[in-house]
Amino acid sequence: MGLKAVKFGGSSLASASQIMKAAAILASEPDRRYLVASAPGKRSGSDAKITDLLYQLYQQRGGDYGPTLALIKTRYTEIADELGVNVDLNTEFVTIEEHLTAADDAQYFASRGEYLNSLLIAAYLGWTFVDAAAVIRFTDSGDLDADQTDRLLKEALLTVDRAVVPGFYGATAQGKIRTFSRGGSDVTGALVASAVGADVYENWTDVSGILMADPRIVDSPGPIARISFTDLRKLTYLGASVLHEDAINPVRVLGIPINIRNTNRPLDEGTWIQADAGTPDSTVDPQSTIPAIIGLAGKTGYTAVTVHKAQWSGSVGVGSGLLRLFDEAQIIVDLVMTSVDTYTFAFRCDPTSLESLLIRIGTLDPDSVEIRDGLALIGAVSSRTVASAVVSARLAQAMAAAEIEVVVASSGDDTHIVAVDESDYKEALRGAYLGLT
Ligand code: ASP
DSSP: OOOEEEEEOTGGGSSHHHHHHHHHHHHHOTTEEEEEEOOOOOSSTTOOOHHHHHHHHHHTTTSOOHHHHHHHHHHHHHHHHHHTOOOOHHHHHHHHHHHHHTTOOHHHHHHHHHHHHHHHHHHHHTOEEOOHHHHSBBOTTSOBOHHHHHHHHHHHHTTSSSEEEESSEEEOTTOOEEEOSTTTHHHHHHHHHHHHTOSEEEEEESSSSOBSSOTTTSSSOOBOSEEEHHHHHHHHHTTOOOSOGGGSHHHHTTTOOEEEEETTSTTSOOEEEESOOOOOOTTSOTTOOSOSEEEEEEEEEEEEEEEEOTTOTTSTTHHHHHHHHHHHTTOOEEEEEEETTEEEEEEOOOHHHHHHHHHHHHTTOOSEEEEEEEEEEEEEEEOSSSOHHHHHHHHHHHHHHTTOOEEEEEEETTEEEEEEEGGGHHHHHHHHHHHHO
């Protein structure tokens, strides 16, 4: 299948036994040559993630941080002992403790989760450890320097046969440790895959790929075998938590597919995320029983504002003028609907921005402004095996069948969105799933 860059998430590397599973997966295909490792995640529901403990450690600096530091050290010592590797963890922890008294920030501490786990894993596998601080370059303002990173990764990785790179962090040119936002090891994995020119970016986690809906709400949703980058972006934006958002672009531009796999069920095919598929087929029978959608996602915390003024329709610039007010109030609008003399916008924002928006809207002297908060948006991404209009009709039918009031609805570009009251959110998601699959 060709060269593979492989990222294992926190639950896949939470203990020595999980690391052994990962090692077996690596050994089963010699093409898996570059590993990006997360910090140890939860071993069970009640367990702590090492990254969370490290943020806690930072919060406790100057106070009673001893127990947290001891807890973290115990986790790594256990892993090292069970793997039978010889890494000088004492010295590592002395260094970490020294940073607690120096003026270092939260990002340094958070990064140590990936750093230490990768040291142990590299020792266990006998692979080269490449510190992310040397190859993932951040600018002084804390943004990724993509060009330098690509160059440094190529220099460091293309000359070694097999390497382990810690995920989640990097450093500025002066060596100051910077992290991505939470879940950022996915980004490191994508950067590594892109730099080495991998044929596949494998992302190993604890589920067998992406599901069609949130399994905490919908009972046993089906798996998504294949999805395009574009559709994944839509589902992610609409609330599905799959990969870190910034993990898509580095591989997408090079056409490197992402394969999401389950460390605990390595034979499952998982989900393939790949270049966009062909054009939609709108000739399919509307009564078709094939799933009408690729997936469903949703988010709560929305507000809808409906503004009305007589004679607005037919005048140039009203819509753009209204949108400009959202820009000025620093609000991102996710849904716009227009009707005669009336505009409805749905968005998420804090109370201060909402207040500033309403003052601005007031200056237009509208006839009425209606505000409805406590809304949830549910979005369905059409599978293109069924005509888009059919999907939106089926979604509306599903909401009606579940007796759910749809506050706003919009369809465009194969994405169908309904806004419902937050109290109806879960019921609506379940109804939509049943109606659309
Ligand atoms: N360990 C980091 C986190 O918990 C990064 C990652 O796992 O991707 O967010």
